Amino acid sequence: MSCAADDDIDPENPLNKPDVPENVQAAIRTLIEWAGDDPSREGLLDTPKRVGRAWLEYCEGYKEDPAIHLSRVFEEVGGYEEIVLLKDIPFQSACEHHMAPITGKAHIAYLPDKKVVGISKLARVLHGFASRLQVQERLTAEVADCIWDNLEPQGVAVVIEAQHGCMTGRGVKTPGVAMTTSRMMGCFLEDPRSRKEVMSLMGY
């Protein structure tokens, strides 16, 4: 019986790559042809499989409920009663209108009550919701709601700044423009001083 850890699996080995169903490959060949190229030319032969696998990766957030990352909490934190902030978390998502990339950074803060979580888990929650077809407003709300529901903190603040490929590379073609969204909950919504403090920690 093999006891190889996941880390030992070579993703470059074709035997370890996920299968891309024929109907998915056919759809990608159709798109290539419709865009004006020849899906049977040599450079494009394996492209339908690669694109299929790439989309499995872009959308791997559908495989799990991001709340699982908040299930292991530390309840003994020595009376820590200040803001916890994870700042400038880079992320990538895909816009649900054009399936174009959304790239940006998120700031995620909470004021704990009884539950504190390992700090990497905040980024895992972000990536879990970002790795789906999204709009930025919903991504922001989903991350904040997930922390609020699972950590039952005194406050949650999530701010996301991102560029949308559907605005930079097509359509209105406006590179360099970032969209900012935020969701404040609990004390950050109700108490202007708390909100000011967290926004200032985030650099606003």
Ligand SMILES: Nc1nc2c(ncn2[C@@H]2O[C@H](COP(=O)(O)OP(=O)(O)OP(=O)(O)O)[C@@H](O)[C@H]2O)c(=O)[nH]1
């Ligand atoms: N609010 C919001 N809008 C988004 C997001 N991502 C993309 N969009 C916008 O969604 C809109 C879709 O508009 P439509 O008019 O249906 O599509 P379209 O004809 O391709 O629009 P253009 O992008 O203006 O060419 C566009 O204005 C996009 O800029 C997002 O995360 N949030």
Ligand SMILES: [Zn+2]
């Ligand atoms: Zn779009």
